[in-house]
Amino acid sequence: MKYKNIKKALYFILKIGKFWFFVSLFTNVFLGIIPAIALFITKELVNSIARIIANPNLTFTIPIILLLLQLVVALTSTIVQNIQNYIDKKFEIKLDYQLQFKVLQKSASVPLVCFDNHKFYNHLARIEGSGSNFLTPFKSMLQIIKTFITFISMLVFLFSIHWSLVLFSLIVAIPMFIVHARFGSRRFWLLYNLTPESREATYVSGLLKVRETAKEVRAFRLQDYLLNRWSEKFQISNKANLALAKKEHISYITLDGVAALFYGGAAMIIIWLIQKTKIQIGEFVVIGEAVHTTQNSINNIAIELANIYENSLYIDDYYNFIESEIEDNSFEKNLLLPSNLVKGIKLENVSFSYPNNNNEIIKDVTFNIKPGEKIAIVGENGSGKTTLIKCLTGLYSPTRGRILYDDIDIKYVKPEQLSDKITIIFQDFTKYNFTAQENIGISSPVNMNDRNQIENASKLAEAHDFICNLNKGYETMLGRILGDGVDLSGGQWQKIAISRAIFKDSEILILDEPSAALDPITEINIFKKFNEISKDKTTIFISHRMASTRLADRILVLDKGAVVEAGTHEELMSLNRLYANMYTKQTEWHNDDFSKKTEEVLV
Incomplete structure (x- = not known):
C-alpha cells in the first residue's frame, strides 16, 4: 500500500480542516470511553439492586443516582454523536468542493490531446465525487482511536475477571482483518476494470435524457436499441458486483460463525467461573456484554483498517490524476512574444x-x-x-x-x-447556455460588461438585429438547458460565434x-x-x-x-x-x- 499519498491527503485535510480533525479526535476519544462508563454503571446498578433485594432496609438512593447517571451518559453520547455527524457532513461538503476544484483545474490545464484518449476519460470518471473516499481513511483512523479506547477498557475489565476471556476475544481479529482487506482491494479493482462499461452505460443513458439527441432518437426510433445497449453494459457491471458481493457475504457469514463459536467458548468460561469463583451478579450480567463489545471492537477495527487500505487505493488514483505529468515540463515556458509580430x-x-x-x-x-x-x-x-x-x-x-x-x-x-x-x-x-451578451463577451471575460463593444462586434457580424428582437435583447438566455431561454438557428449561432471572435480583437x-x-x-x-x-x-x-x-x-x-x-x-x-x-x-x-x-x- 502506498502511504505517501495518505500522508499528502492528511496534510491536505489538516490544511483545510484543522477544526474538523481536532474536534473529531476529541469526540471520538470521548465516545470511546462511554461504553466502559456505561458498563461500569450497569454493573453497579445491578449490584445495588441485588443488595436491596437481599436487604429491604436499604434505600433506593444509589440506584436512582446510577439511573440518572445512565440517562446523562446516554443523552450526552447521543448529543456528541449528532454534533459529530453534522461536523462530518459540513467538512465533507467543503472537502468535496476542494477536490472537485482541483480535478476541474487539472482537466482545464491538460493538453488538448488528452481529450482524444479514452484512458483519460476513464481516469476522470473514476475520481468523480472523491470526497467520501478521501475522507473515509481519516474517519476510519479516528474511529479506530475511539474503538481502541473501548477495546482496551473492555480488555482491562475482562482481564480482571480471567485472562482466558481476553484470549477468546482477541483471536478472532486476524481472519476478520484479512477478509475485509481482501474484499476492499477487490472492490477497488472491480471498479477500475469496469470503468469503460460504466462510462458507456452513462453515455448511452445521456443520449436518452438530453435535449440535443432527443429529436434524432425519436426520428430514427432508437429507443429500443439504446435501451438494450444501456441494459447490456449496466448488467455487465451489475453481475460482476453481485458476484463479488456473494463471495463477500459468504465470507462474512463464515466469520460470524467463527465469532459465535468463540463467543460460545467465552460463555463456557463464564459458567466455569461462576462455579469456581465468587462473582457478583453485576459482574455476571456485564461479562457477556463485555465479551460481545470486545469482539465487536475487534471486528470494527478490522473493518476500519480494511477501509483505510481500500480507500488508500482511491486516494492513489486521485493523486495519480492530479499529479500526472502529461505536459512536457522539460522546457521552461518563459519566453515572451512581441506585442506585434514583425517576422510572422x-x-x-x-x-x-x-x-x-x-x-x-x-x-x-x-x-x-x-x-x-x-x-x-x-x-x-x-x-x-x-x-x-x-x-x-x-x-x-x-x-x-x-x-x-x-x-x-x-x-x-x-x-x-x-x-x-x-x-x-x-x-x-x-454554444453556451448563457445570455447573448455573455455568449459574445466570453472571449474576453475581463471586458464582458462592455456593452458598447459587444454591440459593435455583433453589428459587424450581422447579429445585432436578431438579438434586439429577442424578448430580453442581450440579456436573453440562449438555449433551454439552464433557464427559460430561446433556441437560435444554426446560422444565428454562427453569427454569435463570429461576434465573439470580433469582440476579442486579437492580432x-x-x-x-x-x-x-x-x-x-x-x-x-x-x-x-x-x-x-x-x-x-x-x-x-x-x-x-x-x-x-x-x-x-x-x-x-x-x-x-x-x-x-x-x-x-x-x-x-x-x-x-x-x-x-x-x-x-x-x-x-x-x-x-x-x-x-x-x-x-x-x-
Missing part, C-alpha cells in the same frame, strides 16, 4: 500524430505567414486542416518539427501568451469553417466583412466553399496531411491540379445567377 509565423517540417498511434495526421508541413497576410487553407475532409490549426495555435504539440512566432518556438512560450495573441472560431464552436484571427451553416452568399459576405475587420491582422481561414478563398492573399492546399499546392487563386487554377479540380466541381453545382452574385460580393 513559420512552420518547419511540422508533423503530428496522436499518442500511441504511428499514423501521422500532419506530415512535414513547411510554410511561412507574413504579418497581416490573409491565408486560406483548403482540402478535402480528413486532409488535416483542423489538426494543422490546432498545432499552429499550440493546442496540439507537434511530434516533429517547429512552429515559430517571430523566430520563437512556441513550446517555450506560456500558453496564455499565445492565447492572448490568437482568436479562433472552430467549426464545432461552443491573429483564425476561422475554421465557422460559417458552414450559412448560405453561400451570406458566408462570402461574412468573409468579406472579416477581410475589412482584419485589415491589419494576420488571418487564416478554412472554408469548404472555394469561392471565399479568392479573398485570401495566398491559398494552401492540404492533401493527406501534406501541403501539396500553394499560391493565389489564379496561380492554382493555372496549375490545373487538386485545387482547380475542387473549385471547378463546386462551381458546377451552382447556377449562373449564384456565380454573378458571388462576383458582385467579391468585387
Whole structure:
C-alpha cells in the first residue's frame, strides 16, 4: 500500500480542516470511553439492586443516582454523536468542493490531446465525487482511536475477571482483518476494470435524457436499441458486483460463525467461573456484554483498517490524476512574444500524430505567414486542416518539427501568451447556455460588461438585429438547458460565434469553417466583412466553399496531411491540379445567377 499519498491527503485535510480533525479526535476519544462508563454503571446498578433485594432496609438512593447517571451518559453520547455527524457532513461538503476544484483545474490545464484518449476519460470518471473516499481513511483512523479506547477498557475489565476471556476475544481479529482487506482491494479493482462499461452505460443513458439527441432518437426510433445497449453494459457491471458481493457475504457469514463459536467458548468460561469463583451478579450480567463489545471492537477495527487500505487505493488514483505529468515540463515556458509580430509565423517540417498511434495526421508541413497576410487553407475532409490549426495555435504539440512566432518556438512560450495573441472560431464552436451578451463577451471575460463593444462586434457580424428582437435583447438566455431561454438557428449561432471572435480583437484571427451553416452568399459576405475587420491582422481561414478563398492573399492546399499546392487563386487554377479540380466541381453545382452574385460580393 502506498502511504505517501495518505500522508499528502492528511496534510491536505489538516490544511483545510484543522477544526474538523481536532474536534473529531476529541469526540471520538470521548465516545470511546462511554461504553466502559456505561458498563461500569450497569454493573453497579445491578449490584445495588441485588443488595436491596437481599436487604429491604436499604434505600433506593444509589440506584436512582446510577439511573440518572445512565440517562446523562446516554443523552450526552447521543448529543456528541449528532454534533459529530453534522461536523462530518459540513467538512465533507467543503472537502468535496476542494477536490472537485482541483480535478476541474487539472482537466482545464491538460493538453488538448488528452481529450482524444479514452484512458483519460476513464481516469476522470473514476475520481468523480472523491470526497467520501478521501475522507473515509481519516474517519476510519479516528474511529479506530475511539474503538481502541473501548477495546482496551473492555480488555482491562475482562482481564480482571480471567485472562482466558481476553484470549477468546482477541483471536478472532486476524481472519476478520484479512477478509475485509481482501474484499476492499477487490472492490477497488472491480471498479477500475469496469470503468469503460460504466462510462458507456452513462453515455448511452445521456443520449436518452438530453435535449440535443432527443429529436434524432425519436426520428430514427432508437429507443429500443439504446435501451438494450444501456441494459447490456449496466448488467455487465451489475453481475460482476453481485458476484463479488456473494463471495463477500459468504465470507462474512463464515466469520460470524467463527465469532459465535468463540463467543460460545467465552460463555463456557463464564459458567466455569461462576462455579469456581465468587462473582457478583453485576459482574455476571456485564461479562457477556463485555465479551460481545470486545469482539465487536475487534471486528470494527478490522473493518476500519480494511477501509483505510481500500480507500488508500482511491486516494492513489486521485493523486495519480492530479499529479500526472502529461505536459512536457522539460522546457521552461518563459519566453515572451512581441506585442506585434514583425517576422510572422513559420512552420518547419511540422508533423503530428496522436499518442500511441504511428499514423501521422500532419506530415512535414513547411510554410511561412507574413504579418497581416490573409491565408486560406483548403482540402478535402480528413486532409488535416483542423489538426494543422490546432498545432499552429499550440493546442496540439507537434511530434516533429517547429512552429515559430517571430523566430520563437512556441513550446517555450506560456500558453496564455499565445492565447492572448490568437482568436479562433472552430467549426464545432461552443454554444453556451448563457445570455447573448455573455455568449459574445466570453472571449474576453475581463471586458464582458462592455456593452458598447459587444454591440459593435455583433453589428459587424450581422447579429445585432436578431438579438434586439429577442424578448430580453442581450440579456436573453440562449438555449433551454439552464433557464427559460430561446433556441437560435444554426446560422444565428454562427453569427454569435463570429461576434465573439470580433469582440476579442486579437492580432491573429483564425476561422475554421465557422460559417458552414450559412448560405453561400451570406458566408462570402461574412468573409468579406472579416477581410475589412482584419485589415491589419494576420488571418487564416478554412472554408469548404472555394469561392471565399479568392479573398485570401495566398491559398494552401492540404492533401493527406501534406501541403501539396500553394499560391493565389489564379496561380492554382493555372496549375490545373487538386485545387482547380475542387473549385471547378463546386462551381458546377451552382447556377449562373449564384456565380454573378458571388462576383458582385467579391468585387
